[in-house]
Structures are given as C-alpha cells and as structure tokens.
Amino acid sequence: MTSELVPPHPAETSTPPRLHYAWLVAAIAFLALVGAASFRAAPSILIDPLHEDFGWSRAAISSAVSINLVLYGLTSPFAAALMEKFGMRKVVTAALLLVAAGSGLTVFMTAQWQLVLLWGVLVGLGTGSMALAFVATVVDRWFVARRGLVTGILTAGSAAGQLVFLPILAMISEHYSWQVVALTVAVSALAVVPLVLLFLRNKPSDVGTVPYGAAPDHAEPAPPPPSGRGGAATRALSVLVGAARTRVFWLLAGTFAICGASTNGLVGTHFVPAAHDHGMPTTAAASLLAVIGIFDVVGTVASGWFTDRFDARKLLGTYYLLRGISLVFLPILFAATVHPPMIAFVIFYGLDWVATVPPTVALCRKHFGADAPIVFGWVLASHQIGAGLVAFLAGLVRDHVGGYDAAFYVAGGLCAIAAAMSLAIRGRTAEPAAV
Structure with missing residues (x-):
C-alpha cells in the first residue's frame, strides 16, 4: 500500500496556511497540461522526417494526427465523467502514462498502422483525458472567485506548452532524430506523474478546506445522481442528450469546431511545413510557433x-x-526569412490563439450549471473534430495543389461565420430548441 501525502486539516495547525490549497491544485494541473502538450507539439515537426524515412504521404501522416485530434476531443466528456466517479488524480495519472507509452513506443514502429495506433489512438486517449474539460473540472471544484482568470491560466498552459516545446523538439529532431523527439516527449509526460500522485486532490473537502473564494460554511455541490449500470459513460451520454436539446449547445459546438479547425488543425499542424515550403528553416518556423505560444x-x-x-x-x-x-493575410507573409510583417502576425495571432476558451467555459457554466464540465467536454469534442478534419484536408490540399494558401483562406472565412454564431447565443439560460 502506498502512503499519500495529505496536507493537515486546518484544525491541526496553529496558524492558517498563507496560500490556499486550490492554487497548488491549479499549479499541478498546469504542469500536467504542459506535460501532455509536449506530444501535441511533435506532429508538426515530424511530418517531414517521417515522410523522408518511411516514404508515407503527408496526407497519410496527417490522418494519424487527425485521429489523435478527434479522440482528444471525444475522450474529454467521458474523462470528465470518470473524474466525477474516480477522482482527478487517478484519471490524470493514467492519462500521462498513456501519453508516455504511445510516444515512447513509436521508436519501434515499422508500418503506418502502428503510427495510427500509437500517435492516433493511445496518445489521443491520453491527451483527451487531460483536455480542457479537465480545466473546467478543476475550476468548478476548487474556485468560486477568479474562475475566469484561472481558466485562462490553465488553458494558456495547455496551448503555450505545446508551442513552447516546438523549438526544443525541432532542434532535437535536426541534430539527432525523430526517435529522440518521441522519447523526450515520453519522459516529459512521466516526469509529471509523481507530482500528480503527491499533490492533486479531487475536491476541497479532501484537505479540509473550501473552494477558493467561498465562505467557510460553503457546502460542496451534491454528487451527480446515479447513472445506472453504465457509470461514467452513461453520465456523459445523458448530459449530451440533454444539452443537445438546446440551441446554445449547437452554437457553442459549431463555433468551437471552427476554433479547432483554425488553430490545432491548421496552424498547429501545418504552419511549420507551410513555412518550410517557402524556404524557411524548420527551426525558425518552430520558433515562430513558440512565440505564438508566449503571446x-x-x-x-x-x-x-x-x-x-x-x-x-x-x-x-x-x-x-x-x-x-x-x-486571410498569412499566405502573403511566408518567406525564406523572418521579417517584420510575419512577426506582427505571430504576435496578433498568438494573443488570440485560445482566448476563446474562458468565455466558452463561462457560457457552458451559465447555461448548463453543474453539468458544465461534461457539456464543455462535448463542446471540446466538436473543437477536435474540426481540428482533425482540417489537419487531414490541409495535408490533402498540400499533396494535390502544392501549397496551403487555399486552406488559410477558407479558415479565415469560417472564423467570420463563428463570429456571427457567437453573437447569436442568447444572453439568458438556454431552453430546448424548437422542433
């Protein structure tokens, strides 16, 4: 039996702690999200090396990325339900181990189906279990005040971690091999596991406290009603059925699908190859994505x-x-060297990369109450379906047309549609859509 490091109950200490335990939970969640993000940085810089080593087409390699992105989203609502049943610590630990296994085993692959199994399925399930529904769960359970701010910080950790890893992994790929990149990702995920086991807690009462910003007599929300023999899966699906009857759910899902298409699916996966097509070194293009992550x-x-x-x-x-x-302006900015207009794009786009997450989480919380983390998991699923579809289609466009310009123009138009859909969301609590 393993012993657990459990912080003392406030009654057992002579002086109150200076830092609320919620901030430690947020810090551990941040590190777990960054550890998972290390893999999500890898595909964009490994498309060309895998194409050269195995002769696989970019569309074929992108299909594995697409499966990863889709599973990342589809796993999220079920992971949120599993966190309700088994706790965040067990689910996050298992997720990190899946990421490490899926990435580490790629060094032994010899066929394309193995890439799909490891990159697509194993890592997709692992990263999906630590998707942004995990962020919503942490925020809803541990914070009453500063929810928007904490959501922003944790979301930034997930997205920025992915992008900041890029120049490091690009340098490793250039000086060593893609296999070393895969092992680096596995080690990064494993390094976070001890911290999760030691410090991550499921709810404030586990450490004898209340959520940050709550009154001392704050009562924790009642557990969700029993979901029958289906357990977490039934819970996740029942929440989907209820949410799908509302207009606001489909507006949020539609906008977030476009969000995924225009970030992870297009820029996150294909920016480096697109820049390389114009003569820019891979390390320079990866560094630009890292700057996007910083902003x-x-x-x-x-x-x-x-x-x-x-x-x-x-x-x-x-x-x-x-x-x-x-x-829309990005295609005319690509060149063999980095110049001021491209820097301006990187800063501008970086400020907007996942700025959509905090208001989307807030709208889920406003319209769906206690079910918000699971509802957001389904909204995130649409995000990743959009991302996966565009990751594959953009690779297909590159193979058949010889460039990515059309993909960037279409993504720009879709974002305009998403803006209109966002403004169409009603300001009051959602009601079932008329049939």
Missing part, C-alpha cells in the same frame, strides 16, 4: 480577466473575427 499566455490570461467582467458572447465574436482577418 498566447498573455492573451488567454487577459481573456480570463475580461470574461470575469464582460459579456462572453461579445468577447467570442471579437476573437473569431480578428483571427479570421489574420489568417
């Missing part, structure tokens, strides 16, 4: 702060419109 931290944390104070619908409309404008 993403600023933009997403600021978005969380704004979400605590302003209309989430209007924030979403603004973010999507600005993102669409930037993507």
